[in-house]
Amino acid sequence: MKFLLLLLPILAFSNKGLEISKKIEKQNNGFIGEESTMTMLLINAQGDKITRKLVSKAIEMENEGDKSLITFKVPKDVAGTKMLTWSYKKNDDDQWLFLPSLKKVKRIHSNNKTSSFMGSEFSYEDLGSQELEKYTYKFISEDDSNWVIERKPINKSGYSKQVSTISKKYMNAIKVDYFNKRNELMKTAIFENFKEFPVNNKKIFRANKIHMKNLLTKKESILTWSNRKLGVKHKDNLFKKEGLNEDF
Numbered sequence: 196m197k198f199l200l201l202l203l204p205i206l207a208f209s210n211k212g213l214e215i216s217k218k219i220e221k222q223n224n225g226f227i228g229e230e231s232t233m234t235m236l237l238i239n240a241q242g243d244k245i246t247r248k249l250v251s252k253a254i255e256m257e258n259e260g261d262k263s264l265i266t267f268k269v270p271k272d273v274a275g276t277k278m279l280t281w282s283y284k285k286n287d288d289d290q291w292l293f294l295p296s297l298k299k300v301k302r303i304h305s306n307n308k309t310s311s312f313m314g315s316e317f318s319y320e321d322l323g324s325q326e327l328e329k330y331t332y333k334f335i336s337e338d339d340s341n342w343v344i345e346r347k348p349i350n351k352s353g354y355s356k357q358v359s360t361i362s363k364k365y366m367n368a369i370k371v372d373y374f375n376k377r378n379e380l381m382k383t384a385i386f387e388n389f390k391e392f393p394v395n396n397k398k399i400f401r402a403n404k405i406h407m408k409n410l411l412t413k414k415e416s417i418l419t420w421s422n423r424k425l426g427v428k429h430k431d432n433l434f435k436k437e438g439l440n441e442d443f
Contacts, residue, residue, distance in 0.1 A: 215332075218366070219361060219367070223366065226399055227254075227426050228429045229427060231424065234418070235249060236417040249267050249268060252264045252429060254433075254434060259282070260288070262282070263279070263282075267313070273313065277292070278319075282324030285326075285329065285350075291303065309352070316416040317416055320354075329348060332344055344358070346359065354381075357374070358374070359371045362389075365400040367389070368384075370384065383410065385408075388402060389403070394425050
């Protein structure tokens with residue numbers, strides 16, 4: 196009994212990361228649907244830059260993870276490329292890529308989800324919905340403004356762990372460190388330009404800029420959002436894989 200009493204504070208401390216993560220998920224639920232225009236800036240190790248324009252749409256699902264659709268608009272060589280993601284709370288996400296040059300829908304298998312998405316420093320895994328049930332959590336530290344939480348994937352992943360600095364004000368990550376399978380710090384994402392969106396008498400914050408730096412390759416990718424709207428009611432059939440090639 197004495198051993199159990201000594202263990203209880205340790206167990207409570209270890210579960211704090213999960214409890215905080217549940218609060219964050221609850222605060223970010225209820226967005227209904229989302230749409231925006233996005234700019235993706237790719238920067239190689241030599242500083243050369245490529246700019247791409249995208250349109251993003253997402254729908255919130257009740258019993259499973261969200262669904263999202265990304266469509267490239269410019270430049271011409273990638274225009275019409277689409278990525279559809281169906282997220283799940285426990286199982287691996289389903290993802291499909293439509294390539295207009297081939298007029299073909301390609302399924303992204305789990306072995307390829309650690310690969311670069313369209314030449315960026317974001318992987319297919321990064322662009323999936325980060326469902327609470329897919330990770331274990333460990334509380335690291337906190338101060339007046341932020342929490343620091345470590346999470347480890349339960350399912351197959353390209354990462355051994357992620358360490359997130361989470362804003363108490365925005366109830367979202369402002370920094371995430373990604374560690375590879377050798378437990379090396381591989382990438383760091385900085386989340387900036389937060390904006391408040393009112394949805395059904397609830398205030399939800401979203402970062403409108405993510406700067407992803409690959410510390411191993413020295414490459415960078417920057418995603419920025421404009422014309423962003425939450426509370427959008429999309430039809431579910433917009434997110435069916437059978438419709439990916441409708442415009443072609």
